[in-house]
Amino acid sequence: MTPEERDALHAEMLSERRHLVSLAFRMLGTVAEAEDAVQETYIRWYRLSEQERDAIEVPRAWLTRVASRVCLNVLASARRRHERYVGPWLPEPVPAYAFPAATDTAEDPLERVTLDDTISTALLVVLESMTPAERVSFVLHDVFAVPFAEIAEVVGRTPAACRQLATSARRRVQESRSRRVSRAEHDEVVRAFAAAARTGDLAGLVSFLDPEVVLRSDGGGFVSAARHPVLGADKVARFLFGALTKNPNATVLDQQTPDGLGFALWDDGRIIGVVTLDVVAGFVTDVRLMMNPYKLTLWN
Structure with missing residues (x-):
């Protein structure tokens, strides 16, 4: 890889930060934990050898998988940390423009004209009731449209099992949404x-x-x-x-x-x-x- 190609790849990787924070926030429920997960993801990228990085065909997909695995590990210990929290633990409320929708391509989140239910505190509270594997499967598939075959690599289950996890999570989310008014x-x-x-x-x-x-x-x-x-x-x-x-x-x-x-x-x-x-x-x-x-x- 030439120095120019290496610089272009470096810029491409950094440009994915917004996507990764958006993903990690929906999985973890706080901005600080999301940013920590993204930082760990980039650390793992830069620990790869040049040959290993050259072998990765789609850097965004690699980053998404690694960030999701990091979040899965964080979620595994989150319940114990929340039990030691002083008073009730709530997901972090964020401004309506804070994170883009998974399909949003606007460079500035403030340009968005719709409010994104997937960062609502109400939905994040529902996600808190799920197992880590359910939450990761739901966010990856239903919010970010990641195929089940790729989700299986993240959670260590079969694609069919991941489909069931996402279906179970989706049922809880739909039940919560159906109760709410317009x-x-x-x-x-x-x-x-x-x-x-x-x-x-x-x-x-x-x-x-x-x-x-x-x-x-x-x-x-x-x-x-x-x-x-x-x-x-x-x-x-x-x-x-x-x-x-x-x-x-x-x-x-x-x-x-x-x-x-x-x-x-x-x-x-x-x-x-x-x-x-x-x-x-x-x-x-x-x-x-x-x-x-x-x-x-x-x-x-």
Whole structure:
């Protein structure tokens, strides 16, 4: 390989970083872990001999396989790490433009005109309930259109077994999606919910909450947050009012997210919290409050 060809290959490999971070985030649920996985992938590439690199016909496919294997290893230990986490562990909420869709070819994510459900916190929560092999198979096949024969090389199963894993994962995802309302209805309920919260109308706020609503607050031990999920409409409403009272300098503004309309908590020119919500049958069923500053890096 000539020096010019080597430089061109190096540039091609680096250009795949955006794709790899996008892939790893959907598998791992946090930007920091995704970036670490991508860093490890590149380390493995540069550890190859020149002859080994020359033998790789499609570098993007090689990088995708290796990044997926790295993520699979991380997922194998993730549950134990989450059990030691301070308070509820939530996937990282990201701006709607943070990562491209798998088929997006626009150079600037801000150019995208649709919100990508595959980076929604609601979907990432569903993915958290899967086995590592299910999650990797689903993300690779259903999101990034990787053939099952290639997925089999990643997870160490047969293509038929990988197809079953993806089918099982897809069933859970579709079940979750089928319960949710349209984006327009979601946003309408959230706006009414916000109006009640801003006017201090406890009864009004409760009326928009499902009786079995669950609020999870992720502070990661870095900021004050509920150590356990808050259950029930009355308790969730009172918790939200209490949180606003404890942060009198914070401004709560509407914020579009991949989950639909949510909220950003601003204090002194920075976002200190992001709220995403699920709406089912006209009621808010889940409230996710992210306060961990290390999971808000893309917002600031």
